[in-house]
Amino acid sequence: MAMKEILDPGTRLGEQYTVESVVGKGGMGIVYKVRDNIRKKDLALKTVLPKFFTHQKALERFESEINLIAKLDHPSIAKVYETGILNKSAFFTMEVVESKSLRKGLRQKKTLRYDSALWVTLLLLDALRYVHDHTVHRDISPENVMVLPDGSVKLLDFGLAKLVEDQGSAERIRLGKIYYSAPEQKEHAHAVDQRADIYSCGVMFYEMLTGHLPTEGVSITDERPELPPAVNTFYSRCTARNPDDRFQTAHEAGKFIERLYREQRQKKKPEPPEYTGTEHACARIQGGQGTPPWQPSPIRLSG
Numbered sequence: 001m002a003m004k005e006i007l008d009p010g011t012r013l014g015e016q017y018t019v020e021s022v023v024g025k026g027g028m029g030i031v032y033k034v035r036d037n038i039r040k041k042d043l044a045l046k047t048v049l050p051k052f053f054t055h056q057k058a059l060e061r062f063e064s065e066i067n068l069i070a071k072l073d074h075p076s077i078a079k080v081y082e083t084g085i086l087n088k089s090a091f092f093t094m095e096v097v098e099s100k101s102l103r104k105g106l107r108q109k110k111t112l113r114y115d116s117a118l119w120v121t122l123l124l125l126d127a128l129r130y131v132h133d134h135t136v137h138r139d140i141s142p143e144n145v146m147v148l149p150d151g152s153v154k155l156l157d158f159g160l161a162k163l164v165e166d167q168g169s170a171e172r173i174r175l176g177k178i179y180y181s182a183p184e185q186k187e188h189a190h191a192v193d194q195r196a197d198i199y200s201c202g203v204m205f206y207e208m209l210t211g212h213l214p215t216e217g218v219s220i221t222d223e224r225p226e227l228p229p230a231v232n233t234f235y236s237r238c239t240a241r242n243p244d245d246r247f248q249t250a251h252e253a254g255k256f257i258e259r260l261y262r263e264q265r266q267k268k269k270p271e272p273p274e275y276t277g278t279e280h281a282c283a284r285i286q287g288g289q290g291t292p293p294w295q296p297s298p299i300r301l302s303g
Helices: 056-069 102-109 114-131 161-166 169-174 183-187 194-210 230-238 250-267 278-286
Strands: 017-025 030-036 041-048 080-086 089-095 145-147 153-155
Touching: 017 041, 056 080, 056 089, 102 145, 102 194, 114 145, 114 153, 114 194, 114 250, 183 194, 194 230, 194 250, 230 250
Parallel strands: none
Antiparallel strands: 017 030, 030 041, 041 089, 080 089, 145 153
């Protein structure tokens, strides 16, 4: 029996999964909330449209990447469990992340407060520091960063970027991915290293502080003159056209942001926080309940 385009609640997918609801439908496939009858827990199941598997090697690369990501364990990375095929549609399962994406937060707020942007970037770079020991994400964007109610973040959708890259630049433009891609990623997608992810972080940092994608010739402080010039330095060092001129590692970029974050805390008493999304993290930090250690343990909010 052929699989329906959208599965109804209660549909069984083999013996292991039962569909509970449709979470969303996007350019790459459909996301369901399912019950894992073996693990006895709810998971998110993401299907991937067949058009992204133009040849068998594409499917093999996808399965290999997902199996690699399933081994990762970091508080700022959404846990991935397994991949498989359901009626010709590839899928993978991951933990359910009950939160909103950074993209939705930016649509509501337009810009983030300086301390919030620093905090989100700090958490993201700590996750990438860990990830880059194993792989390159290739698709860092506000859509793939989820902000939890306590201000922590979860990075999503490892392994999907390679499928989009196989489709060429037109597909990346259609999905809005091209704006966060490093120059070398547009030219030689499969040859990039961790510095492509650092480039994407720089674009996101600019967007969080200005409310829009980078504009040539317009610095962050042109629009936010109250911020220190170092924000321009960070952006420039992330997004240099030549990868050799960028921060070379997420750890190096993170140390720069950590310094800005500590300087901001010491400079003056922050304004009363808004208890939504990324602002909630800063509320707890401002109250003295958490500090962002860089090494040796991952950054966590205490309390």
